[in-house]
Amino acid sequence: MSGRLGIGVDIGGTFTDMVVLDDSGIIHVGKVLTTPDEPARAVEEVIRQTLGRAGIDPGDVSGFVHGTTLVTNALIERRGSRTALLCTAGFRDILEMAREHRYDLYDLMLEMPDPLVPRWLRFDVPERILADGSVLRELDTAYVEQLVTELLDHGVEAVAIAFLHSYRNPRHEQQARRIIERIAPHLRVSLSSEVVPEIREYERTSTTVANAYVQRLVKRYLDDLKERSAAIGLPRPPHIMLSNGGVATLDTAGEFPVRMLESGPAGGALAAAAFGKASGTPDLMAFDMGGTTAKLCMIENGAPMVAHDFEVDRIYRMKPGSGIPVRIPVIDMIEIGVGGGSIARIDALGLLTVGPDSAGSVPGPVSYGRGGTEPTVTDADLLLGYLDPAYFLGGEMELDLEGARSAIRKRIADPLGVSAEEAAYGIHDSVNTSMANAARVHAIEQGKDPVGQPLFTSGGAGPVHGAGVARALGATTVICPAGAGVISAAGFHTAPLAFDFVRSTHAALDTIDGQAMRREFAAMEADGERILRDSGLRGDEIFHRHAAEVRYVGQGFEILVPISPDSADWRVELKENYLRQYELLYRRQGPDVPLEVLSWRVVSSGPAPDQSLRRPQNAGSQPKEARKGTRPAYFPALGGYHPTPVYDRYALRPGTRVDGPAIVEERESTLVVPPESECVVEDDGTLILRLLSPASSTSQDGAPR
Structure with missing residues (x-):
């Protein structure tokens, strides 16, 4: 252990990940199931477990950065506060009128997400400021005073204030807030002139409402997190990852929680950018696949691309305009509902479909043995031989192979008239194709050509599917860092304030x-x-x-x-x-x-931290032999199940080459090296997988050279 000591914790839909870093890079990792009913409990659990296993005194930790999907989940699941909206008279219906635009012109059954504030809690306030900032009609303070009393009677917990042209003159919004604070100081109040002081009434109002809606929930969570951090013995409260790729204090994040929407996924993009710069590959695609979703981001000139428009809770995941718009700076990525826990089923047309709903951590995939009954992507990958049922999470969690087989046969294979193994590969391949299609559209929208771009893969399920996504995209190189399954948590430590x-x-x-x-x-x-x-x-x-x-x-x-x-x-x-x-x-x-x-x-x-994300060779176990054994793994190009060498990633030395088919395992993730490909170990432990042409010669036994 050398120099400063930092930790990063990332809450995902299925797992909560943790890394411990010092000046040399990632020295310890941890992973536990997420506790959706009380998210901070999983954070405390993974910190205590990981620091205890490593023999680290919590008082020696100099920095703690945290990312979470709490805000996104709260908006999707409608778990925020009862919120009222105060608008300029005549504009109370802006949330439903939106842009007066149909995102699908020919859909006669067009749906839009329900507004976060119902119409009976949206109020026309007598006041008017013009586009140049001048006042046409002063705020009716008596009306606001009476309204606040009525809001209290109806159990309102938060108020969003979005007056016309307040980005030019915020005086009326500030007056209204002072009245609310005087009469009901416990109410949470968000002003559009502070949350998003810019033109476009619909987006500004929608963003302010979202901020007010989740503010109480987020503040309660951050307070709980702060208390648990202190109870563990950490000397400083955590910093929070923001959607734009920066970090902020608890107070700043609590005031503007809407800026935490893409808090967790931002870490994976930052890690990819850091690896790209370090390896001389500043332009690449970052592919992160966890238990609930898969994300892809374009990295350009060593930095993730940033956008200022984002939508949450889309009715149709690939149709812009079908969700709730949030006008915040956010790392620009495409996200689809296919992760390890995504549920596979036969749709009304008799076709195989995967996601977007996920089994999450409760009950989880069938193979977790926690009560799940619907087959998932993880169940399919297990049946295909890509995962070892006895080595999931390094052996801490044994998977039920026969349970997965039974669920896939009953729910997918028998209705389609195929074998369980063919059904499992259909699930696996469907996920790869869906992600590749979404990624291709996203890249083209950014003016980029995905063909030939290296694919940086991370997340627990990312390395399993990386080669398949790369092939579908026309990419020939897959980059898999050490600790890929938890690398998002490490990426937090490359972000500046x-x-x-x-x-x-x-x-x-x-x-x-x-x-x-x-x-x-x-x-x-x-x-x-x-x-x-x-x-x-x-x-x-x-x-x-x-x-x-x-x-x-x-x-x-x-x-x-x-x-x-x-x-x-x-x-x-x-x-x-x-x-x-x-x-x-x-x-x-x-x-x-x-x-x-x-x-x-x-x-x-502030200055970006000079943090290495490599994983020193002394991290993890060091067996004498890199090859752990052989197990059958399913590769259609080889006719089905094929005896496939399995390697312990911790024992692979720099310069080692592994020819496909092969499987490389570490505690948090597994890299599948398909036929007609080769994998080379870099000096920092990163695996570089190259997809070869069918004419290329490969070793049939996958032996390292």
């Missing part, structure tokens, strides 16, 4: 006052410095990145481009950056039309 700010100032580019623009940036920088100084950073450690949302005059949507506000030629630079980005996205040059700016953005950040 950071926060995003936005100010909307709709104006034609040629008419913008440069001094006014710089004042807007300076105000956001000051907010960022205040938050980061409160988090413990010094002023000389804080830096700011500036950007603008730009579009052609008359267009409906904009493109985010960087800007140097102190440059004398900032207009020319901004226009050149916009035209370059436009051509990259749309593969054509734009028209000769003037540009306009909708919003200015600032990312205030």
Whole structure:
């Protein structure tokens, strides 16, 4: 053990993962089943188990970063507070009117997610601020006072306030909050002018409502987490992973919980970016598959791509517009409901379908022996021989192979008239195809070509399916880091303290006052410095990145481009950056039309930690022989089950080459090396799997060379 000692904990839908890191990299890992009824309990359990097993005193831990899917799950499952919405008079139905757009023009049974606030709790408040920030009608304070009393009578716990054009003038929202705090100080209040101070009424209102809806739940969870951390003996409370790839204090995360929506998945993308930079592969695809979902993110120039639009609780997972929009900075990734716990079934058309519902950790897949009856992806992978029933979680959890076989035969194979093994491979291959199709669409939307891009694979189920997804995408290289099953928790420690700010100032580019623009940036920088100084950073450690949302005059949507506000030629630079980005996205040059700016953005950040994510060779067991034995594994290209060598990853030395078919096992995940492929061990323990052409020669026994 050397230097600083940090831990990362990631709560997923099925497992809660943990890593312990020092200056040399990942030195210990832990994994326990998630406790959905009380998430912090699993966090405490995995910390106590892992530190105890490693003989580490909790008081020696210098940093703790945590990521969770709590906010996403609360919105999907509707487990938030009873929330009221205060709108400008005439705008109470904005949540249902939305964009007045049908995401599927020809679907006569079109569905939309139910608003988080029912109509009887949405109120027209007499007030009006105009688009330039001037006041047309003062706030009716007497109306707000009476309304607050009525809200208390109806058990309201949170209030979202989203008045028209408050991004230009927040005075009325602030007045309303002061009234609420005076009459009902226990109510949670979210202002749109603080949560998302930018143009577009529907998105701003929806985001503010989501923030208010989960605030009490998240605050209760963070308080519980803080208390349990102190009880364990950790010297400092945790930092929380945000969706944008930065981390924040508990107080900041509790005030803006909507920014934690993609908290957990962000870690996998950050880990992929760190590995890509370290290995000289700055452009790649990050594929993370856990127990509930699979995610894919494009990594460009050593950093994950970031978007400012996100949807949660989509009615149709591949149809933008069918979910609840949340306007926050978020690592841009595609997520589909196929993970190890995803349930397979025969649909109404007699076809095999997998997910999006998951068995989770309770009851879990059939093979867990915890009461599950529906076959899942994990059950299929077990039946195919890709998983060892006696070595799941390093042998701490034995899987029921015959239970999995029986469930797949009864629910899938017999109705389709195929063998249980063919049904299991159908489940496995369906997941690979679904993820590859989604990833292909996502890459193309980003102006990227997925063919030939290396695939970084992580999550407990990611290495099992990585080669299949890569083949379907046309990729030839799969990167599998040591500790792949928990690498998201390690990725948290590559993230700096950071926060995003936005100010909307709709104006034609040629008419913008440069001094006014710089004042807007300076105000956001000051907010960022205040938050980061409160988090413990010094002023000389804080830096700011500036950007603008730009579009052609008359267009409906904009493109985010960087800007140097102190440059004398900032207009020319901004226009050149916009035209370059436009051509990259749309593969054509734009028209000769003037540009306009909708919003200015600032990312205030501290220094990124210089954290290694490699796993030293002394981590884990060190058997004398790398080859553990042989077991039958199912490969259609070889006619079905084939005697397949199994290797202990901890014993594979740098430079070792394993030819497929083969299976490489570690405690938290398993890498499947298919026929017509080879796997090479890098100096840092990373496995590089290369998919070869059918003409390539491979060793038939998979022996390492």
